[in-house]
Amino acid sequence: MRRDDHFAQDHIITTGRPVTEESSCHMVYQLELSAGQKSVWVAQQLNPSDRSLNIAGYGAIAGAIDSAHFEAALRTVLSEVEALRARFELTGEGLHQVISESLDWSLRQLDFSASADPLAEAEQWMRTDAALEFDMANGPLFRWALIRVEPELYLWYQAMHHIIVDGFGLSLITSRVADVYTDLAAGDPVRECPPTSLAQVIDEHTRYAAGPDFAADREFWLARLPGKPRVASLATRVSSDTSAFIRESSRITPADVDRLRAVARRLRVPWYGVVIAAVAVYLNRVTGLRDIVLGLPVAARPSPVARRTPAMLTNVAPMCLTVDPALDFDAMVVAAAAELMVAHERQRYPYELIIHELSGLPDGRRQLGPEVNVIAFNTSLTFGGFPSTPYNLSAGPVEDMSINIYDRPDQSGMLIEFDGNAGLYRPEELRSHLDRFVDLLRASA
Template identity: 35%
Template sequence: MTARIEPGLPLTAAQTEIWFDEQFADGDLAYNMADHFDLRGPLDPARLEEALRLALDEAECFRVRLTEADGEPRQTVEPLETLPYTTVDLSGADDPQAAARAWMARDLDRPIDVTSFPLMRAALLTLGPDHAYLYLCAHHIVSDSFVRPLFYRRLADLYTALHEGRPTGEGQLPPLKTLVDDEIAYASSRRAERDRAYWARTYADAPDPVSFAGREPVHARGFLRRSTTLPRPVVQRLRALAGRAEVTWPTLVIAAAAAYTQRLTGADEILLTLPVNARTSAAGRSVPGMVANYLPLRVAVAPGTTPGDLLRTVADALLRTLRHQRYRGDRVRRDMGLRADDRRPFGPFVNVLPPEPELAFGPCPATLTNLSTGIVNDFMFSVSDSSGDDVEIHLNANPELYSAADLDAHRDRFTAFLAALSEAAPDRPLAGVGVLTEAESRRLLVEWNATERGGGFAGVVERVRQHAAARPDAVAVADGEVRVSYGALAVWADAVAGRLAEAGAGVGSLVAVLGEPGARYVGGVLGVLGAGAAWLPLDVDAPIARQTGLLADSGARFLLAGPGQVARAEEIVAADGSGVRVLVLDDPFPDAGARAEGLRPLAGGEDDLAYVIYTSGSTGRPKGAM
């Protein structure tokens, strides 16, 4: 092994982002990347160890020590005195492959300290005669997904050369300094300025980031994954859909993720997050290291958008994004006005994994399986690409934001959505493509609409309380920057019901609600129903005469006034002159840790009136529908 030590090099921009992310975090983050090879045949463990030693000597990124001097991080390439390599014999286990998967899962869950050396580790797991797994794990700060095929191909070639007694051809991989110098040159180039101008122009009025979690972003300290394999007929139909639109498989996957995200969030324009390799130069494509980037992809999905429309829109946006992929995502975030400490990505990640390289270690064919592509702060769609019809879907999520059940539901729902999309006519609106699983459709259309009596009824307030008991910390209402948990909402609505009851409202009463849409409006309606009364919505922008007319016609004796509507409510009541009582919805919500305990019994039953909504009426006079 060549014992060469480079002088300290600057970190790449991608490395710098990770370095400071780790420094400011309270504890280790889930930055591990990992893969394993399934090796079949007469493998020579000593030869494999030597091939790994030679490969790590060439791939300097795996031999850097990270330090900080005067607030500036540096990386120094050092020789490996000891190979970070373990051998484990699992051949005696009842199920060696299951034992190997469990061993790798435990190791993957063990973060690599960013200040340790080296920032990678490997293991050979023996499963039986002529069968083994080669496991490799590295901190994302030294390696990105582009490095995987580059490094693995070299590793396999070195083993094969040793096996065949050929020269190993040391020095096939260029030094790390080549990659660092290339990035420094880009930063001061005209191309960098053109890229900056493109992102500033395209995303000056970008929509806000969206998330499936509905909770404040937090650091990812763990890793949650759910996987499935798409049925081949679905893959074939999706490939045919892409072919008709003349787009690539990655374009189709990204478009499907955009449509799914739009359906679940309701936003007409959404942002996705795309990981890109940011390697547009010859130097960048030949040197192992970490320069990967993540960028936003802006996609509009209107109600009438067809699959064909969406595929063409995404193909065009993707092409323009890749032309400017070296401009750093953190700078795009800053230019968009997003906070530096905001952990949210632009939106769900969509990572289309390239076909795994077909490799052999001498006489041993090797099948590569990805275990983790690195940290996931929120949610990631990870879909494999291949020349055939064997396509895997991996949904990765931050376990601080999603439960295993949440991810199971997304996996089943996204798989069902892809199946429905594969059968959709290219010229019919996407709004007609189902986004629910069969079980969810049955629950919504059959179980929740069952009209038979016998104790099966549960009204909306009962359901909110049930959810508050089961998952009190889950977000119930997102109102701007305010997130109200189910526990807090149930407690707050119960207090509103108590105030109404004390004021004399109950079964048979009608309570008008005047307010802008938001958390207090939702809580107010739940409070009315909890008191056994019915609610009547009033339009805050309607003329006073219209509002007083509705009060008089409906007979409502109470009026709930939302934030900013107290003066308007008093004006309405004064004009009405019938003594309607105003109650103000201005109490603060309890904190997110509130528990729905000791709530008053709900008044009324399933046959009581829930609400009255006024229509224009066929005669032009408003009529209340009960």
């Protein structure tokens, strides 16, 4: 999601118990916003025409989906997930998210199976829809569609405004729909939803923002980040527009992944520490910079209930790495693993506040290099026994470059995506960087 020092003053959260009120249609209650939600809100207000705050993707389900059961599963999840029933109100009393207890909604169903190229036409429809505006004041702030492309191939399309959910939250929603559909298709009782509470999650963030951990994290980051020279960017041009991005992707074979994991096991570090170390080494080789600061998207969910509750809570934690060409790659991996621990321990302090307080650093550009987004949650699901393959259409704004790492449990290897700001990178430049990085990663194993 977008990170900008303009948002800094909006990130001290104040909230309390939900306030219930009677509307003409439904009972509703109000909640304050998380820090991440306020950031998204301000970003959208600064640029109302920006659609990069829409996140979208689809799951390709290899089987004959029962549309009635599928819609019933979605309705069940819609009744459980408060974030899906949210809209946003700015009044004289401030900005609130208003949660309806119910929502008038029906599943959109499309059939492209008779088209000349059903999958291509379906993808074009989804990309067009993903660029449509959401009405934040009235909602709903999500769109779902079930698309038939073959008798035994369906696409479940999801588009949501980033203000209601992040990638982690979206994975919770998707997993729950898969479980409910599976139960309905089998004629079994629907398994219970694990307890969730958006109000409790917001309250946790409020107490953090008012407590000693917040102050300690602030001092830690302000002491750690000054003195870094230039941002390690691979771009050769300048752009402030984050509304469009280009994507290049590559896949690491299962054999290569096994070798990377072997390095991690030998050094007793998480497997993605190897990938992050390779990113830092690549940036050093291309830019010549020794001090590299990467952005690490983090869930910012310290409690069990937060880890069960779909919401927009994500943050970006800085990762400060010094690349010494005299050291071997193993040493770089160990250093990256240590920084991962720091980033996770201090992951709740809003990155926007760091940028606000360090905005006097040289050249006025972003304070982080590329973001490295490790997709560690399960993205391979089954719907009534039918396997689903996920495809990401848009994960939010790309200020410079986002490197997305998917280590899928289906033995298909590791998928690596380079998303580049379209104003900074040409497709051939992005492809060249990706190919060279993959070569480096393979050589590191």
